[in-house]
Amino acid sequence: MSAQPESDLVAEDVEYTVDELASITGMTVRTTRYYAGLGLLPPPIRRGRMAYYSAQHRARLELIRALQDHGFTLAAIEKYLAKIPADASVEDLAVQRAMLTSWKTGGHEVVTKRQLEARAGRKLDADALQRLTAMMSIEEVEDGRFEILPAFGVGLQVLDLPIPVDSMVEAGEAINRHMAELADELTAVLKDRVLTPYLESPKSEADKAEFEHTMARLRQLTLEAVVSGFQRAANQVITRSLSR
Secondary structure, three states, X not given: OOOOOHHHOOOOOOEEXXXXXXXXXXXXXXXXXXXXXXXXXXXXXXXXXXXXXXXXXXXXXXXXXXXHHOOOOHHHHHHHHHOOOOOXXXXXXXXXXXXXXXXXXXXXXEEOHXXXXXXXXXXXXXXXXXXXXXXXXXXXOHHHOEEEOOOHHHHHHHOOOOOOHHHHHHHHHHHHHHHHHHHHHHHHHHXXXXXXXXXXXXXXXXXXXXXXXXXXXXXXXXXXXXXXXXXXXXXXXXXXXXXX
């Protein structure tokens, strides 16, 4: 059977050859077989000398790609997939992948210290690196490399302000704590009230394209609402303090 369009993602009876599966997921045949050999994909369906892959195989492979886009190592991907039931449906896997869609643009970028300094346009000593980390502008990863976070530009602008590092660390911890709680709640709402109903309903290619556009716009509006909400809350704090 030839490769199916993206709108057929939930069709349980679709089948692909390894070439078709690799092509439709944007991977090479060699990589697809390698992942299968590692046990990241269930064994294919065999008919004589031919091996066929199902919609579940495709959904798992697309989930692997989403994990890679988030910077997961192969070992971390294996650990993540081990938590997902072997009989997980296409819809279940699609929800997992949709929840991994990044809220930032530009993808996962990890650089060396020299490359980081080139991006910053300046030398970065230990104090500067500590300040950028405290402001959640960078995050140190393995082998002395750094992930550039969305707030990198802002962090560079704040770098030379006479603000104690410990106050930055304390503020960063407060932001992380509350943002993690907010992200958990918003993610649950997104999954239960938006994604799951969509995946359980019949859809055409036009429906899928419209939904992807809607999700992208929803993410943008959510980020804007978070900023606006913080500004409003901060102004209320100022007003209360002045009235005391």
